[in-house]
Amino acid sequence: MQDFLELAVSAAASGCVYGLIALAYLLMIRPTGIINFAVGEWAMLGAFGGYVLLTQREWPYPVGMAAILAGMFVVGWATERVAVRPLVERGAPILAPILALLGMLVVFREAVSVSFPPDPLPVPFPFGIGRLEIAGVGGSYQSFFIIGVTLLVFAGTWLFFERTVAGKAFEAVALHRRAAALMGINLSRVTAFSFAAGAAVAGLGGLLVSPNISAHYLMGVPLAIQGFTALVIGGVGRVEGALLGGLLVAFAEQLTIRYAPIPSGYAQGVPLLFLMIFLLVRPTGLLKAKE
Amino acid sequence: MRAGATWLAALLVMSGAAFFMGEYYNDVYRKLLLWVTLALGYNFLFGICGQVAFSHFAFYGIGAYSIVIFLFQVHLPFPLAVVAGIALCVVFALAVAIPSTRLEGFYLALATLALGQLFIVVLNEGGAVTGGTGGIANYRLPDIFGVHIRGPWYTGVIVALVLSTYAVLLRLDRSWFGRACRAVRDNPEAAAAMGVNVTRTKVITFTLTSALAGLTGMVYAFVDNTVNPPIFGIDNAFLLLFMVIVGGAGRHAGAVIGAVLLYLLPFWLSPLVGHHHVLVFGVLLVAAILFQPKGLISLWDKLQARVRRA
Amino acid sequence: MKLFAFLGALLAAGAVQAQDTIKIGVITDRVGVSRPYSEPSTEGLVFGANEINKQGGILGKKIELLIEDDQSKPDVSAALARKLIDQGVVFILSMSLTPATQQQQTVTMEAKTPQMTPMNSGDTLTTQLPNPYFWQTGPLGSIQIATLLAHARSKNLKKVALVTDNSDLGQLIARFFKSGLEKSNIAVVSEEVVPRGATTAMPQMQKVRAANPDAVFLAGVLTAENVLIFRAYKELGLKFPIHSSYNLSVPVYMTVAKGLIDGVTFVDAYDPDKPQVKAFEAAYRKETGKDPFNMHGYGYDGIHLVAEAIKKAGSTDKEKIRAAMQSLSYEGVMGAKGMKYSFPDGKRAGFDPNGMVVRVYEGDKQGRVVYTGQK
Numbered sequence: 014m015q016d017f018l019e020l021a022v023s024a025a026a027s028g029c030v031y032g033l034i035a036l037a038y039l040l041m042i043r044p045t046g047i048i049n050f051a052v053g054e055w056a057m058l059g060a061f062g063g064y065v066l067l068t069q070r071e072w073p074y075p076v077g078m079a080a081i082l083a084g085m086f087v088v089g090w091a092t093e094r095v096a097v098r099p100l101v102e103r104g105a106p107i108l109a110p111i112l113a114l115l116g117m118l119v120v121f122r123e124a125v126s127v128s129f130p131p132d133p134l135p136v137p138f139p140f141g142i143g144r145l146e147i148a149g150v151g152g153s154y155q156s157f158f159i160i161g162v163t164l165l166v167f168a169g170t171w172l173f174f175e176r177t178v179a180g181k182a183f184e185a186v187a188l189h190r191r192a193a194a195l196m197g198i199n200l201s202r203v204t205a206f207s208f209a210a211g212a213a214v215a216g217l218g219g220l221l222v223s224p225n226i227s228a229h230y231l232m233g234v235p236l237a238i239q240g241f242t243a244l245v246i247g248g249v250g251r252v253e254g255a256l257l258g259g260l261l262v263a264f265a266e267q268l269t270i271r272y273a274p275i276p277s278g279y280a281q282g283v284p285l286l287f288l289m290i291f292l293l294v295r296p297t298g299l300l301k302a303k304e
Numbered sequence: 305m306r307a308g309a310t311w312l313a314a315l316l317v318m319s320g321a322a323f324f325m326g327e328y329y330n331d332v333y334r335k336l337l338l339w340v341t342l343a344l345g346y347n348f349l350f351g352i353c354g355q356v357a358f359s360h361f362a363f364y365g366i367g368a369y370s371i372v373i374f375l376f377q378v379h380l381p382f383p384l385a386v387v388a389g390i391a392l393c394v395v396f397a398l399a400v401a402i403p404s405t406r407l408e409g410f411y412l413a414l415a416t417l418a419l420g421q422l423f424i425v426v427l428n429e430g431g432a433v434t435g436g437t438g439g440i441a442n443y444r445l446p447d448i449f450g451v452h453i454r455g456p457w458y459t460g461v462i463v464a465l466v467l468s469t470y471a472v473l474l475r476l477d478r479s480w481f482g483r484a485c486r487a488v489r490d491n492p493e494a495a496a497a498m499g500v501n502v503t504r505t506k507v508i509t510f511t512l513t514s515a516l517a518g519l520t521g522m523v524y525a526f527v528d529n530t531v532n533p534p535i536f537g538i539d540n541a542f543l544l545l546f547m548v549i550v551g552g553a554g555r556h557a558g559a560v561i562g563a564v565l566l567y568l569l570p571f572w573l574s575p576l577v578g579h580h581h582v583l584v585f586g587v588l589l590v591a592a593i594l595f596q597p598k599g600l601i602s603l604w605d606k607l608q609a610r611v612r613r614a
Numbered sequence: 615m616k617l618f619a620f621l622g623a624l625l626a627a628g629a630v631q632a633q634d635t636i637k638i639g640v641i642t643d644r645v646g647v648s649r650p651y652s653e654p655s656t657e658g659l660v661f662g663a664n665e666i667n668k669q670g671g672i673l674g675k676k677i678e679l680l681i682e683d684d685q686s687k688p689d690v691s692a693a694l695a696r697k698l699i700d701q702g703v704v705f706i707l708s709m710s711l712t713p714a715t716q717q718q719q720t721v722t723m724e725a726k727t728p729q730m731t732p733m734n735s736g737d738t739l740t741t742q743l744p745n746p747y748f749w750q751t752g753p754l755g756s757i758q759i760a761t762l763l764a765h766a767r768s769k770n771l772k773k774v775a776l777v778t779d780n781s782d783l784g785q786l787i788a789r790f791f792k793s794g795l796e797k798s799n800i801a802v803v804s805e806e807v808v809p810r811g812a813t814t815a816m817p818q819m820q821k822v823r824a825a826n827p828d829a830v831f832l833a834g835v836l837t838a839e840n841v842l843i844f845r846a847y848k849e850l851g852l853k854f855p856i857h858s859s860y861n862l863s864v865p866v867y868m869t870v871a872k873g874l875i876d877g878v879t880f881v882d883a884y885d886p887d888k889p890q891v892k893a894f895e896a897a898y899r900k901e902t903g904k905d906p907f908n909m910h911g912y913g914y915d916g917i918h919l920v921a922e923a924i925k926k927a928g929s930t931d932k933e934k935i936r937a938a939m940q941s942l943s944y945e946g947v948m949g950a951k952g953m954k955y956s957f958p959d960g961k962r963a964g965f966d967p968n969g970m971v972v973r974v975y976e977g978d979k980q981g982r983v984v985y986t987g988q989k
Contacts, residue, residue: 016820019850023816030813048410096590105597108356112549113593115542119586123645127580131650132866133838142873144849153849222813225845227838227870231647235811238421245414263813271817281780281809282425285418292415293403327725328696335689428780437782438736441716442743528692530717533782535689570690574683579644582685 016271022152022160024267025260029163032259033218034240035247036170037211039255042244043187044207046107047097049114052215053237054121059085059216060223060232061125063136074139081220082213089212092117093205101204118233126230133227136220159221163256166214171252183207242288248298257299315460315467322459330459334527336567337462341469341520343547343563344556348473349513350545351553352482354489355506356409358541359400359416362423363514365536367393367521369427369434372531376443377433386522393518394511401510405503420538427533439532458526465523469516474556476512485509550592552599561600635678636671636930638663638920639698641718642709646686647781650837650866651909652709655733656681658910659707661898662917672924677917684710688717695721695729704728704930705920709913712736712783719745728923728935732916733909735860736786740962747936751919751955751964752912753860753948755787757988758881759794759831761970762857765879765985766829767798769855775804775827777818777843779834787859788833795831803827808839815839819846832858837866844874855879860970865907868978875975882973883948883965884908885983894947908948915946919955919964950986 037052062081066072072080096113140154147157174180185193186203194200218236226232239262247258265287270280318337322330346360370392374385400419404412427434434440445453453461476482484505487495496502525531543566551562569588573581596602640659643652663677671677680698684691691714698706699721706722708715708731715731716739722729723745730749731739737754774795778788788805795802804825806818822830830847834840840861847856855877862880884907885891894914898906922944927934942964943956953969968987973980 016824020817020820023814027813096594099594100597103597108549109593109597112546113590115546116586116590116593120583120590123580123583123586126645126649127583131653132864133841133870135870135872142848225842226813227841229838232811232838238417239811241414242418245411267814267817271820276429276805276807279425279429280807282422282429285422285425289415289418289422292407292411292418326700328693328700331693331696335693428782428785437780437785438713438716438738438742441720528689528717529720530688530692532688532713532717534687534711534713570685579683581683582645 018150019152020267020271021264022150022156024263026152026156026159027222027267028243028260028263029159029256030218030222030236030259031239031243031262032247032256033163033166033214033221034236035243035255035259036167036252037215037218038240038244039249039252040170040207040211040214042249044183044190044203045097045101047110047114048241049111049208049211050237050241051092051114051118051121051233052211052240053233053235054118054125055085055088055212055215055233056219056222056236057125057228057230057233058088058121059219060136060228061129061134062216063220063223064129064134064228067137068135074137078139078220081216085212085216086209088216089209090205092212093208097204097208098201118237122230122233129230131230133229136223136228138224155221155224162217162221166217167252167256174252239284242284244298245288246291246298248300250298251300254298254300261299311467311471315463318463318467319456319460322456322463325456330456331527332568332571334459334462336564337459337466338520338524338527339544339547339567340560340563341466342517342544343551343559344466344469344473345513345516345520346544347548347551347553347556347559348477348485349509351548351555351559352477352489353485353506353509355510356413357404357416357510358413358538358545359419360514360517360544361536361538361541362416362420363393363397363517364521364524365423365427365531366396367518368525368531368536369440369521370518371522372440372443372525373433375446376440382446382448389522390515390519393515397511397514397518398507400514401507404510405506417538417541420541424533424537427536435532437533439530439535441530441532443529445526445529462523462527465520469520470556472516477556481505481508546589550589550596550600552601555599555601557604558599558601561604565600634675636673636675636924637678637680637701637703638917639695639701639703639706640679640681640709641684641691641694641698641706641714642681643686643711643714644683646684646711648686648711648714651733651864654907654909655913655916656709657913658898658906659709659732659913659917661901661906661910662914664901665897666917666921672921673928673930677921684714686711686714688713691715692717692721694718696725699725699727704924704932704935705730707732707913707916707920709733709916712739712786715739716742719743719748722747727932728939730916730920730939732919733912734783736783737790737963738786746940746962747932749939749957749962749964751915753881753883753965753970754963755790755833755859756794757965757967757970758787758859759791760967760988761881761972761985762831762879763794763798763800764988765972766857769829771800771828773801773803773825773827775806775822775825775830776802777806777808777815777822777830777832777834779836779839780807780809781834781836784834784836787835791831791833791859808834808836808843810836810839812839812842815842815846816849819843819850819852823850823852827854829855829857832856832862835859835861837861837864837870841867841871841874844871844878848874862975863908863973863980865980867975868980872978876977877975879972879974879984881970882908882980883970884911885950885971885986887983888947888951890945890947911947915948915955918946919944 041049066077097110100110143154182198243258243262247254266284269283370389374380374388428437484500488505547562547566552558577584642656667676682694695718706729712734728747733752735752739750778784804822808815858880860881863882923939927938943954945954949969950971953966955964957964971983972985
């Protein structure tokens with residue numbers, strides 16, 4: 014039982030990271046329908062930002078973190094400007110920007126790969142390494158930090174969509190682009206903002222997970238895949254779905270490894286099988302969008 | 305009759321070229337032809353029938369591994385091994401196609417992506433059967449009906465494969481089946497209203513193209529005489545998609561252009577740009593999509609149109 | 615990377631002056647998963663080639679290195695091997711992933727061209743294919759476990775855990791570790807795999823803890839994933855000793871695993887006290903201004919072995935080189951003091967079974983040698 018509680022904290026932390034990546038996808042998919050697989054590389058950029066500002070230059074953590082988020086905001090906006098807007102304006106089929114973004118994935122990864130040494134690089138823990146016990150449940154400082162920050166981000170995003178005018182504009186675009194345009198909502202601004210926010214959220218995810226897994230140029234693709242799995246399971250319709258999906262994926266993964274009586278190697282196949290079955294049975298995800 | 309002569313001429317010229325190339329160029333040529341075959345099949349599935357699937361490469365792998373396992377572990381005679389391999393691909397393809405007709409767009413993409421990854425996990429964990437993470441090596445193409453096929457002659461086999469695949473797909477494309485596929489791609493509801501059996505069309509297309517990929521895989525197994533998991537990874541599935549898109553989805557010529565360009569590009573870039581070559585590749589890819597979202601084949605079309613106008 | 619270009623330019627400058635050169639092919643990975651290991655070994659190789667050229671080259675001719683990048687893709691690797699052979703290389707050095715080296719062998723066997731990997735440690739490379747033109751001088755997985763066990767013998771281990779990753783080399787090393795352990799009558803009570811891209815190794819290490827082993831043997835070769843294992847170990851408050859494969863000898867762990875590796879023992883092929891090592895480090899530092907580490911030594915020894923074989927053969931005839939390499943005995947930078955590379959009894963794996971050392975991490979630094987060989 015002790016094992017389970019400890020694992021629960023670790024799985025929750027991993028689940029939050031997947032949830033953040035899923036949220037990043039969601040922020041971009043909802044208003045535009047574009048799946049941006051480069052979110053994994055954006056997470057990688059956040060991690061490397063952490064290496065440069067926090068490890069190499071030793072900036073104080075809050076300052077570094079804010080700078081990284083701001084930087085990612087710009088990266089997201091620039092990506093939309095360069096790889097998405099020209100195609101959307103020309104009326105290209107929806108697959109075109111998705112592929113252009115896949116190309117950007119390669120560009121981001123290689124740009125980092127040629128600029129840094131090949132080994133994984135350390136990113137500092139904001140609270141150091143230590144163990145915390147809350148209500149009898151124990152875990153590392155970093156795990157609780159990740160969970161805390163993620164809950165804040167999701168709460169903030171939910172409030173944004175539910176309670177603010179700008180958020181409602183987003184929803185309107187997501188539900189019906191043309192109608193939203195007719196109502197005077199600036200489509201390109203919404204799109205640009207969604208990409209910028211998506212990049213910031215993904216970068217945050219990368220920064221949070223990298224003290225554990227280190228910053229390295231191959232970290233993007235596995236995160237992108239896990240995040241996408243989380244998104245599909247949780248459903249694209251609601252923000253909370255991304256977090257739910259992330260937690261489910263992480264728990265399925267880690268509980269299977271710990272408790273399932275199959276050799277470890279096969280355990281990697283379980284989330285994949287889970288996903289495939291899910292898609293056949295309930296492709297729209299667990300949480301339905303509001304009508 | 306004239307059409308038959310053209311095909312024969314193509315076969316002779318393309319195979320004959322193999323006898324004049326060194327070992328290295330022969331190797332690149334063979335692998336290029338295999339990619340062209342895969343791209344043609346994928347173009348039919350994705351470009352003409354509109355099914356976004358990432359499982360194509362998994363079937364390539366199933367074909368390759370199955371022929372090696374049937375020949376060298378189960379010790380079947382060659383013709384039986386080929387038939388068994390194709391049968392296996394068809395069975396798997398049906399098993400995947402039938403449930404996946406319920407999925408649209410990115411759900412299909414995701415399910416087939418998961419399938420591709422699952423395939424690699426199975427290969428890695430397959431122990432003695434699949435050779436695990438190291439794969440299987442140390443085998444040779446057995447004599448087929450007493451004929452010992454090696455070197456440039458094998459390239460001839462590959463040329464025959466490309467041309468026959470092209471012929472089959474071209475035929476299908478121009479038939480009512482091709483029209484049905486396009487209808488399913490463009491507007492499934494309208495297609496159904498016009499009497500097209502959407503599900504059956506999708507299943508047949510998926511099964512056919514996947515079986516073709518499997519057959520291609522069988523031919524691949526004897527090119528390097530090695531099969532291992534990294535060859536069939538999902539990176540290559542994405543590259544295949546890029547080839548078809550950059551060349552021009554829905555057009556056979558587009559698939560060929562895309563495959564030739566994207567396969568050869570790293571070979572040209574690497575000596576020019578050194579270790580930055582993947583970065584340049586990525587940039588070129590993005591540029592190609594930004595400037596020609598309909599594929600590079602549209603450049604050719606524009607050129608032809610201009611010539612015709614002149 | 616700039617260092618690489620600098621060394622390469624030096625070499626090119628040297629070769630251009632020569633009328634007639636000896637072409638040696640190098641297949642390495644500059645952009646893919648093997649890059650953290652391929653890059654430094656290839657740098658060591660280029661440095662060694664420069665050194666040989668400065669001393670007059672081989673048989674009076676300068677070495678010309680033809681370097682290709684296989685991106686860790688095995689089928690590209692095979693094609694590049696053919697390209698190099700067409701360009702007239704007399705030897706190919708394989709500095710990339712184990713499956714890439716394997717796939718190149720199909721080509722070199724057919725073309726009867728000598729090929730060697732000075733760094734891969736997969737045991738099956740010399741056994742899967744009966745290729746008389748291929749040698750391997752990297753420290754084999756089987757040698758690593760035997761050396762680790764010789765050191766651990768005094769600890770009276772009865773049951774241990776084996777943890778690795780899902781890379782091909784990690785799986786291969788784990789296989790040989792397991793058979794080595796079982797041969798010594800040590801029970802493997804837990805076998806865990808941390809897959810590439812994992813965000814934590816907590817569930818695997820919890821399983822290990824539940825099995826209550828006397829020690830854990832680490833066979834993984836992916837740096838980030840190994841660090842996850844160490845973190846989970848610390849978080850769970852585990853106390854049993856960790857014995858690791860040679861992967862832990864790569865210096866990156868000193869920066870990326872700070873505070874996590876004190877007391878971990880690992881096998882290495884690099885003894886910093888060895889006179890050849892000291893000379894190598896000084897020369898490298900002088901030429902490039904940077905400090906080399908053990909990976910550089912593999913490449914350095916590799917090119918020297920090839921040079922020695924060609925010198926011994928007295929010609930660039932591939933058959934004569936093959937015979938010369940097979941009968942070679944050479945003491946290089948890697949290995950314990952006094953160790954020689956050799957290929958007795960027709961074997962093609964040349965790293966002396968007694969040539970590894972066991973070292974221990976003291977704090978965050980790679981510490982002293984605590985055991986040598988297998989006795």
